[in-house]
Amino acid sequence: xxxxxxxxxxxxxxxxxxxxxxxxxxxxxxxxxxxxxxxxxxxxxxxxxxxxxxxxxxxxxxxxxxxxxxxxxxxxxxxxxxxxxxxxxxxxxxxxxxxxxxxxxxxxxxxxxxxxxxxxxxxxxxxxxxxxxxxxxxxxxxxxxxxxxxxxxxxxxxxxxxxxxxxxxxxxxxxxxxxxxxxxxxxxxxxxxxxxxxxxxxxxxxxxxxxxxxxxxxxxxxxxxxxxxxxxxxxxxxxxxxxxxxxxxxxxxxxxxxxxxxxxxxxxxxxxxxxxxxxxxxxxxxxxxxxxxxxxxxxxxxxxxxxxxxxxxxxxxxxxxxxxxxxxxxxxxxxxxxxxxxxxxxxxxxxxxxxxxxxxxxxxxxxxxxxxxxxxxxxxxxxxxxxxxxxxxxxxxxxxxxxxxxxxxxxxxxxxxxxxxxxx
Ligand code: GLU
Numbered sequence: 001x002x003x004x005x006x007x008x009x010x011x012x013x014x015x016x017x018x019x020x021x022x023x024x025x026x027x028x029x030x031x032x033x034x035x036x037x038x039x040x041x042x043x044x045x046x047x048x049x050x051x052x053x054x055x056x057x058x059x060x061x062x063x064x065x066x067x068x069x070x071x072x073x074x075x076x077x078x079x080x081x082x083x084x085x086x087x088x089x090x091x092x093x094x095x096x097x098x099x100x101x102x103x104x105x106x107x108x109x110x111x112x113x114x115x116x117x118x119x120x121x122x123x124x125x126x127x128x129x130x131x132x133x134x135x136x137x138x139x140x141x142x143x144x145x146x147x148x149x150x151x152x153x154x155x156x157x158x159x160x161x162x163x164x165x166x167x168x169x170x171x172x173x174x175x176x177x178x179x180x181x182x183x184x185x186x187x188x189x190x191x192x193x194x195x196x197x198x199x200x201x202x203x204x205x206x207x208x209x210x211x212x213x214x215x216x217x218x219x220x221x222x223x224x225x226x227x228x229x230x231x232x233x234x235x236x237x238x239x240x241x242x243x244x245x246x247x248x249x250x251x252x253x254x255x256x257x258x259x260x261x262x263x264x265x266x267x268x269x270x271x272x273x274x275x276x277x278x279x280x281x282x283x284x285x286x287x288x289x290x291x292x293x294x295x296x297x298x299x300x301x302x303x304x305x306x307x308x309x310x311x312x313x314x315x316x317x318x319x320x321x322x323x324x325x326x327x328x329x330x331x332x333x334x335x336x337x338x339x340x341x342x343x344x345x346x347x348x349x350x351x352x353x354x355x356x357x358x359x360x361x362x363x364x365x366x367x368x369x370x371x372x373x374x375x376x377x378x379x380x381x382x383x384x385x386x387x388x389x390x391x392x393x394x395x396x397x398x399x400x401x402x403x404x405x406x407x408x409x410x411x412x413x414x415x416x417x418x419x420x421x422x423x424x
């Protein structure tokens with residue numbers, strides 16, 4: 001059931017509607033903790049801010065900014081900040097809730113939070129982007145902090161933006177507070193391995209899942225939607241493992257090559273032109289045909305709501321690895337289940353990013369930094385262990401990996417909730 005909150009418009013297919021449907025599916029497996037389930041259907045705290053900046057041409061423009069702390073039950077808020085023209089409070093609420101589930105699923109000592117600005121960053125100069133970031137950081141400064149809520153990169157944000165956020169927060173508190181954000185440049189308290197961590201987690205969980213369904217990764221055909229930070233790192237690792245990247249879609253185009261794309265040439269093209277569109281050594285497809293491409297593994301690594309029932313009906317893959325947050329609608333999930341297509345859900349599949357964010361935060365507090373090998377080994381171990389626990393839960397209850405991940409995570413969140421009790 002779609003929980004009604006007076007301050008947002010929710011539909012069954014909107015991000016918060018999707019999240020609520022996912023929670024409803026897990027309630028039967030929560031036993032006595034189900035008493036606390038309503039807690040998951042309400043973000044603890046949502047902050048909406050106005051961000052006025054002076055543009056390069058002297059005009060003043062205002063942007064909408066958000067930071068939502070869905071849950072602080074298991075620790076500080078944690079989750080990225082997204083810059084996108086379609087950002088809404090409702091979307092940020094869902095993204096923050098998925099962070100609560102994800103952080104609990106891999107057992108990080110965090111709640112869940114997310115932020116966003118409704119802006120197309122491609123239309124801003126570097127100076128305007130910096131002003132936007134700094135003013136946003138100042139505005140949400142009343143609720144973030146190394147022990148309160150720790151932002152990180154997400155769609156269209158990166159280590160430079162994290163450096164500006166860290167600097168702005170630090171200027172306001174009068175001390176360098178590296179632990180206030182993660183995903184920083186390595187020379188500013190960032191962690192080795194953070195940039196590729198989300199894609200690495202997709203690869204590691206993908207290989208585990210492939211093994212379990214008897215799908216060989218060498219020679220497997222992989223289709224990737226979104227060649228940003230997550231999609232590109234995952235594609236590189238799959239290609240290194242001998243898989244063929246047969247199709248890629250992004251906001252500039254859809255390209256395919258049945259024998260496999262030359263990924264390093266493609267990534268060079270993307271760096272030079274900003275997208276996959278116009279890449280010569282591939283066939284250009286119309287966007288909807290992406291979902292018909294012959295492949296074994298599909299990696300949606302872009303935005304929410306992509307796998308609708310009709311697309312889920314058409315895809316050829318045996319395995320879907322959700323690099324993006326919220327790419328599958330609940331009605332799409334049902335189709336995939338009927339078709340016996342395995343989905344490794346976002347809330348475990350893309351948890352590698354926040355896991356290395358956690359390592360970064362720990363390293364910042366101890367001012368002692370680990371090698372990239374140490375980071376990757378610890379990351380792989382956490383991801384494999386978390387997925388195996390989820391898999392056992394799914395087998396025990398005969399439920400999907402998504403519902404099993406929610407079961408593991410909600411059990412952790414709600415037992416913490418019950419033990420803490422209600423104040424006052
Ligand atoms: N934005 C990433 C995510 O959706 C990472 C968040 C973080 O590192 O805090 O999981």
